[in-house]
Amino acid sequence: MRRRIIMSMLAGATLAASTLLGAHPASAARPPQASALADPPAEFGTDWHDPLTAAPPVTKPAGRSCEVTVAEAQFRDFTPYKGTYAPPSGCGDRWSKVVLRLDGKVKGRQYDRLGYLHIGGVEVLRTSTPQPSPDGIEWSVEKDVTRYSDTFRAGRDVEMLIGNVVDDTYTGVIDVKVTLTFYAAGERTADGPAAAVTNGPAAANKPAVAAVTPDRVLTLRDGTLTTPRNSERIVAEVYATGSGGGCEEYWYLTVPDAAPYSCKAGDGPYREVQIAVDGELAGIAAPFPTVWTGGWSNPFLWYVIPGPRAFDIKPVEYDLTPFAGLLNDGRPHRIDVSVVGVPEGRSGWSTPVNVLVWQDAKSAHVTGKLTGHRAGALANSSTYTPGPEHRLDTDAGHRLTVSGYVDTSHGRVRTTVDRTLASASAHRWTDGETTDALEGTWTDDEKLTVDGRGPALVTRTDRTYTMDGTTTLGAGDRLRTVLSLGDRAAVEETRGGRRTAWSRLDDSYSGDATYTANVPRDQRHAVATTSERYRLHGSGGCYDRRLVTVQGTLTRPGTSVSSCPGASSSPTRG
DSSP: OHHHHHHHHHHHHHHHHOOOTTSOOOOBOOOOOTTTTSOOOSSOOSOOOOOOOSSOOOOOBSSOEEEEEEEEEEESSSOOEEEEEOOOSSSOSOEEEEEEEEEEEEOSSOOOOEEEEEETTEEEEEEEOOOOOTTOEEEEEEEEOGGGHHHHTSOEEEEEEEOOOOSSSOOOOEEEEEEEEEEETTOOBTTBSOOOOOSSSOGGGSOOHHHHSOSEEEEOBTTEEOOOTTEEEEEEEEOOEEOSSSGGGGGGGOBOTTSOOSSBOTTOSOOEEEEEETTEEEEEEOOOOOOOTTOTTOGGGTSSSOOTTSSSOOOEEEEOGGGHHHHTTSSOEEEEEEEETOOTTOOOEEOOEEEEEEEOTTOSOOEEEEEEEEEOOOEEEEEEEOSSEEEEEEEEEEEEEEEEEEEETTEEEEEEEEEEEEEEEEEEEEGGGSEEEEEEEEEEEEEEEEESSSSOEEEEEEEEEEEEEEEEEOGGGEEEEEEEEEEEEEEEEEETTEEEEEEEEEEEEEEEEEEESSSOGGGOOOEEEEEEEEEEEETTEEEEEEEEEETTEEEEOOOOOSOOTTTTSOOOOO
16 A cells, blocks of 8 residues: 555646764754744645754764765766765874764655765665655754774775656755764864764773774675684674665565465565574674655655654674684685565665674784574564454564684683564554554664673663554545654663663654645645654763654754753663
């Protein structure tokens, strides 16, 4: 039903016009418009507020900085922009922070489009675009990319693509500019000392930048990886996205072959992103159920506030350090990424890989061994119940534990990664899919134990993704979508059993939008109320902001606070 309704909307348009503490996500960073708090109109018109999110902006050091333009292009088709990058002059080659900024604009009629930016083959950004108003929109995205500093220290080739179609129907040309701003090492942020680079709970509690920024950033060559022989920590990141307009864009709604629904998958909706080293399972992860800005048949939900992560697709991460002893032999090793549950021969998933490496500067060769590998059976059960309202109940999960050690210049270091995935969803729909509903929860719990010199360091990360929505096509072709999304993470770090850092993220979106389908744009009589609340608190401080829009008008701009009630409490799931 969703794809059919979206196509009818675009046909109607043709008739009418002939962002964990210290590791902030990307955020729409454009300043508020003068009309931000105007009274909302009775229904959507030809213009609305520029896209923005409630996520915090990237904190920036107050001292010396250098800016480099990486790409500047207009995307009309699927021809990638190709250019070159040169490191900045005047800020050295060690930086306290590197911030990527994308500024975009588009006008007319256009789908949401998926894009990427590669520098030296390293994927530094994966993003999607908002759908434009007839009068045009502008938006900005910021991302902390300090972890890719190794890539930025030398001249590199640049490739960027936001695949697009421009013709008499889809008139929107996507115009973007991407810059990198480098902040010299040792500078202070506006909020305090230069933040360390980490995906952990609190950058302020981490060692100096030089200790936590990867020494090398590698990509695969013909599917293989060759690490430096003195690698002591290895982390793979995969920018996994299900997209492309087919059924894998809505993988969480797919059903087994026996059920009468438009998107089929023999094993149902369960998806899991796996990484293997030389054929052996090395990591598992739950993909985030991203909803793009045309999703759930209702772009009016997303014109101003996108769903979580839509502008900044975060990679799933795998700590491959237990395999370092194997990988450090100087030979290429096969790295394979696969998505469990995708029917054979079906496209729709993209899984580019970066590999971050920390080296032992005092060792020429770090040896080690994989000492433990326990993969539980993958449980995946889908039960279909027919009736006037069809129903599919799915419960699935998987667990993997891997252990290994490396012998470094500072002693033997043992690493254990224990990861548990679970999902539960209930999908309900009627004949013709005039009503289509899903309630789903996905969890991805990880325990990382590093035991070397001194007390063991244990980092627990509990991720929870939620989706609860219903689309109904009623009398007069009035289509209504009510939807809520959640992106939550609780992180706790302990050393020797004593908590040293923690954080809790809760990024929640809700929307209710209605319009008349199968008619020209000026006859849709669309209305929508959307909101986002982004809360982040922990040992490093607190941030809390809420946005509300009505008919594309920002009615609550949101305010952020630096301290929150209950911020001293322990992190819990939810």
